[in-house]
Amino acid sequence: MAISIAIETPLQDDVRGLVERLNAHLLPLSPVEFQFKMTVEQMADSDTTLFVARDESGTAVGMGALKAHGPELGEVKRMYTVPQVRGQRVGRQLLERIVGLARERGLAAVMLETGTGEGMAEAHRLYTRYGFVPRGPFLDYPDSEWSAFFEMQLIAERVA
Template sequence: MELMEGVQLRRAARADPAVLALTTAQQAELAAIYADDQPQAGPLHPAIEFILLTVDDTPVGCVGLQPISPGLGEVKRMYVEPTSRGWGLSRLLLAEIESQARARGITTLRLETGTRQQEASALYTHHGYTPTPPYPPFENEPASLCFAKQLD
């Protein structure tokens, strides 16, 4: 799907080389931000689906939708590479993953981000996500912030 000139979203498998490159970059960026305080990134569910965002056919962002239980999904590995930030691409990814969740019958989305990621927290709260108590495996992670949103 083309959203604006040169920007496309498409579904991608978790083993897609572009998704792997972007999620690896995300984990490296988080390691640099948090060092030893970084919450552990748990394993991805085999049924996770990713959305890949490209600009002029170059992969620059991704986000995963991981099923948790009936009606509950989790936003995973949302990332836009640093030189592509500030263009509203995260909003496009978030809107698309919410649309995919609704199509799969998911009524609640949750996510975890970190205390040092103010831009991410602002994005989520601006789009209707509210703080929630930490859920497993983040309940003992002081650097974790958890959010949830009821989908219409």
Template sequence: MRVAADDPLAADVRALLEEHLADMRRISPPESVHALDPAALAAPGVLFLAAREDGGTLLGCGALKRLSDEEGELKSMRTTIAARGRGVASAVLAAVLDAARAQGLGRISLETGTEPFFEPAVRLYLRHGFVPRGPFADYTDDPHSRYLTLVL
């Protein structure tokens, strides 16, 4: 498996991101869906990473959105159904954290949901040292959102 910068507009990535957005819209009320679409992930200030097998098969993705000179936000973490349980999410998260450090960021934060669907992701983040925090950036108190942060 290799994790590297990738194109969020590539056909296989778009399909994975559309699956991600569909799940977010199915689980959370519209005002609580904060996932970025492929075009937003291709914008300046966002580093999009994908995990791929040596043959090029997409396994998962994640992104780092720069919020300031000191803080970044983890966005669009997703693993393909076929690749779940293979360490893809941990590998993508590690690559995002390495990229944040390389950019000189001192903190990375994220927003995720409070529904049971999000529990595996929350366990992953807590295992990697993230801790709860309040809303950040443009987020507000929302019963459907949970906020975590990691000092790098």
């Protein structure tokens, strides 16, 4: 299956649909107070860049965003692929675009927070296979059993 990935506005009905599906997927996995969701309106802010993956027919099948926290830190947000395309490297392609944009912008690091438990095993595998390493909480995320944190340092690439 051919997939195209582009920067798009989150303020589209099909992206709203992806966000709804992601939220529904996450809801049973952890308490709501430990789910750090962004709305499409928040994703439309100038500090966030959303990538949308589409299949040959133009259907949105995945998304992922880079949220900038100043000139040094980027955060991966709202990573999701529909179940029908899982295992076809769509998530990896989205992650490549997100990390690539962070490199282009000269960010020192990219970090992310994700859930724990069986429902998140695929996500953890994707991040670690791509080169992210576990770390402790960052920004204002609380340290809890419901969150796993990962980072990828990019600054060594800048000075090498």
